[in-house]
Amino acid sequence: ETGVTQTPRHLVMGMTNKKSLKCEQHLGHNAMYWYKQSAKKPLELMFVYNFKEQTENNSVPSRFSPECPNSSHLFLHLHTLQPEDSALYLCASSQDGGSFYNSPLHFGNGTRLTVT
């Protein structure tokens, strides 16, 4: 496998469920990101990890909980979500967290989440 891999590709969950999204990068990058993409809205940055340390939490509700055990893996734990949380969740990585033109973002294919 190469690049940035996200699983699952599709997820349907009820508002009382707990689920997790997984992201793995095989690029040797040190920074990983979670973005949310909703219809007709800009990509929204949720979290940034640089060298396993969280450097950004973009005012994300606590029902979203990130975890970064190492520089290659990133998780997004979900619990008691709302229907408006339905969106495409994209993971991305870059060589480092500060210099996007030296190390552009590489995105995974995303997880399409539907909250019922």
Place this chain on the structure above:
Amino acid sequence: QKEVEQNSGPLSVPEGAIASLNCTYSDRGSQSFFWYRQYSGKSPELIMFIYSNGDKEDGRFTAQLNKASQYVSLLIRDSQPSDSATYLCAVKVDSSYKLIFGSGTRLLVRP
């Protein structure tokens, strides 16, 4: 509130024409500017970046940056149907880890 604005489109051009995509941004501290292409159902992929005023060319693509007027544009020469996609403008502000994205412009290239 830092914002990046794009016309949602669709922008429809005939095959072989020049497609011109525009983006404006609100924060004068913005340093670097990126164009991503996103095909339907796919993830965004980087096309070009620019950080100096003027033009930057890469094959059929030219990025243009005017920091005084706070806009950045992407020109696609000899447009092909395979260029049909949504083009996302993204802006990096100061030394943060954030890329601020616009909503994207949908481009349709008619055969």
